[in-house]
Amino acid sequence: MNDDDLSRLLQQHASRHPADERLRAAVRTQMTLQAAAQEPRAAAPARSAWRARFAPRIHPAVAGAGGLMLGIALTLTAVLIVPRLTPDGTLPDDLVAAHVRALQVGPPYEVASSDRHQVKPWFQGRLDYAPTVLDSPLREQGFALLGGRVQAVRGKPTAVLAYQLRLHKIDLYAWPTEHGAAPEKLQRRGFNLVRWSDGAMQYWAVSDVDGAELERFAAAWRAVATH
Structure with a gap:
């Protein structure tokens, strides 16, 4: 030939x-x-x-x-x-599993604080990137910062911010990306997920809270982060 x-x-x-x-x-x-x-x-x-x-x-x-x-x-x-x-078709399931594992066996957060000036520095030396942490502007809308943790997602250390809305826990996973993406809502095994990207970081919010409430959380986050 x-x-x-x-x-x-x-x-x-x-x-x-x-x-x-x-x-x-x-x-x-x-x-x-x-x-x-x-x-x-x-x-x-x-x-x-x-x-x-x-x-x-x-x-x-x-x-x-x-x-x-x-x-x-x-x-x-x-x-x-x-x-x-191998697209990220199984990533939502992985994140739901990680969220449930943290709720069942812990820890839901390794640094417990509602102050971003304590949570954000805690990630130094534990990750090779600095995640954005928001507190009081979200608290005013009902989303209280509980703290943060580092959790392995597909074998990679990943920043997780823990929030609470009434009795519902919300985990916000964040890692670097180079591409922006509009918010997208998904559901896995009764859990709701909302993902979006601002062009520097990709975010995945995971919770058993109502889907509309989780979308409100994502919208509030984006509104505060862009100001």
């Missing part, structure tokens, strides 16, 4: 995303070279004898370079393709 044939196959069957096409082409080309370089000599004695006499030899350094290129291409392919195959 020559390059034209390979390009034609990629155009017909591969992803239409340019980056994925280039990577697939590189992977297949390197796999072909690697297979040719490592084919057992005893598999076809006559052909091997012919190659020994007429075919150009592949220097070990070239074969090693081909393997290195293949490894790099596969790594890049994984980086670019895996996120597309």
Whole structure:
């Protein structure tokens, strides 16, 4: 198969995303070279004898370079393709599970305070980012800050701010992002979630409070944070 044939196959069957096409082409080309370089000599004695006499030899350094290129291409392919195959479709379930676990076995918060000037500094040295913490402006609307904690979400330490509305606990998960997103409401196993992003941080509010109340919490947060 020559390059034209390979390009034609990629155009017909591969992803239409340019980056994925280039990577697939590189992977297949390197796999072909690697297979040719490592084919057992005893598999076809006559052909091997012919190659020994007429075919150009592949220097070990070239074969090693081909393997290195293949490894790099596969790594890049994984980086670019895996996120597309594993979107955050299960993230809401993970956050609900983390919220329930904190309520059942604790701790709901590791630093207990309604003062953001005590909660925000507590995260220093525990995270590689500084989450925004809001207190009194939200308290005026019924959402009292209880404190904060660091909880693993998919293996990554994540800031969690604990609020309360009447008898309902609200967990606000926050981590850095580079993309803004309008608020979106979801529901999992009776729990409500509202997620949004301001372009610097992504937020997920999780609670068993009524969905309209959780949306009010998210709206109040965004209104205060932008002033």
